[in-house]
Amino acid sequence: MLRVGIVGLGRMGKTHAQNMVNHIPEVKLVAACSIFEEELLYAKEYLGVENTYSSFEKMIDEAKLDFVVIAAGADVRPSMICYAMEKGIHTFAEKPLGLSEEDIKKVVEVVEKYKDRVKFQVGFMRRFDADYLYAKEKIESGEIGSIVYIRAYGIDPSSGLDSFVNFAKNSNSGGIYHDMAIHDIDLIRWLTGCEFSKVWAVGANFARPELDEVGELETGIVQAQLNNGAMVHLVVGRNAPHGYQVETEIMGTKGWLRIAGVPEKNLVTIYDHTGVRRECSANFPERFKKAFIEEIVGFARCIKENRNPQASAQDGLIATRVSLVCQQSLQEGIIKEC
Ligand SMILES: NC(=O)c1ccc[n+]([C@@H]2O[C@H](COP(=O)([O-])OP(=O)(O)OC[C@H]3O[C@@H](n4cnc5c(N)ncnc54)[C@H](O)[C@@H]3O)[C@@H](O)[C@H]2O)c1
Incomplete structure (x- = not known):
């Protein structure tokens, strides 16, 4: 079973988190990160997540993740993607990959650099x-x-x-x-x-x-x-x-x-x-309930089978x-x- 962390537990993050806990046996949600204390309490109490963090970098460094789901806002997403990829954590990121083309180009560069060993998928469900x-x-x-x-x-x-x-x-x-x-x-x-x-x-x-x-x-x-x-x-x-x-x-x-x-x-x-x-x-x-589940299942399979996901960072950029x-x-x- 793959160990997963999530950052962002707003509308989108909660949907992904609930799906992983209730509908995707291939993964175990072991860590959650948010800047809001009530979202971290929600993760612990309602989703049974063991470890919660207010710092994304700390979660990546400490939680021993196989992959991370990035559902925080597009303003903070590019730096989070780059940090996780550089640390060797497979990364699933919501759309859009950033607010500017320049920021997304940097994401594409980092994803390309590590693509042989670290998988990346954008959330075009x-x-x-x-x-x-x-x-x-x-x-x-x-x-x-x-x-x-x-x-x-x-x-x-x-x-x-x-x-x-x-x-x-x-x-x-x-x-x-x-x-x-x-x-x-x-x-x-x-x-x-x-x-x-x-x-x-x-x-x-x-x-x-x-x-x-x-x-x-x-x-x-x-x-x-x-x-x-x-x-x-x-x-x-x-x-x-x-x-x-x-x-x-x-x-x-x-x-x-x-x-x-x-x-x-x-x-x-x-x-x-x-x-x-x-x-x-x-x-x-x-x-899109089933599609949100299938995109995470698909990503988990790509990791296990060492295949590149089809919704790529380049698709996100274009x-x-x-x-x-x-x-x-x-x-x-x-x-x-x-
Ligand atoms: N695929 C889709 O159909 C779909 C649908 C809705 C939203 N989204 C995308 O998902 C993203 C989130 O949307 P939302 O509606 O859930 O937003 P939201 O405002 O409800 O939630 C954002 C979350 O990000 C967290 N966050 C922000 N900055 C952070 C930081 N520095 N460290 C840790 N956590 C941080 C907040 O705690 C919050 O939980 C958006 O970029 C949006 O485009 C995609």
Whole structure:
């Protein structure tokens, strides 16, 4: 069994930690690190983690880990990745790998330097989702012909909008493209094998205009073209009234695919005084529950079998670069080459 430590026990870190404790027998969560005492208490009391730390470096130096999951914010992530890799600890890091291209380039250099003996994977969990894997198989078998157009929605539920507005007043997400569209950008690269060649981004704040003051967006749109000519629309946002809307449509010359065209929570239809309805998936931990488990299982297997994971630091860098070009396009109001 692999000994794992985690840093960051916020929304994302708790999801990974709970998965490792409850659903992934290949690993044992033996250490946790956070700057918040209540999160360390949570790790001890609810997750049964033996050792807790307020210093990441101390955890890496002392906890005798096989691998570490880095789910602290993107501002501190690059230095944590480099420290862990240099100490020979296999590293799984959440997306994005950092806030700037320069910081991520340093991460890529360090990952490349140690890649023969230390594994690294970035948290693009959609690559591990059964529905996206099925769609990829269909594309690769030629069933839908050549891809002409992709439309992707990635919109958080309105229930999280207030907390996002508070977060945006005090912290830096890197912008909606960097924080959210990065998943769709990676997904499209992975599904098509093509790169983004040009983008035009626009955005607006109608529900919470105060987001203008902190330079954040409630809804952002990107029109893009890939280097083979295929066309793309991305819609990312933080205000879906009905739940968590992650939907991808792929139009080919011989057929179309829609993944979660209606983002249903499950197969249950409810018949009640409102009529007949299906509930929507509520949030990212629910929609991608199995994918979050599978990405850690996949990483553990790569370590055991000495294979390189497929979601690489280079993938993290390229997706970030495209997302940053989207942000520049938004700010300058022009189409930008990637
Ligand atoms: N893959 C996905 O779909 C997905 C979804 C949500 C968030 N994320 C990513 O996960 C990361 C965390 O997001 P979140 O929503 O959990 O954030 P959060 O603010 O809820 O949690 C951040 C955590 O980092 C810890 N932390 C910060 N600085 C630290 C330091 N110096 N040392 C130790 N701990 C430190 C804090 O204690 C906190 O537990 C973000 O970068 C985000 O992009 C990914």
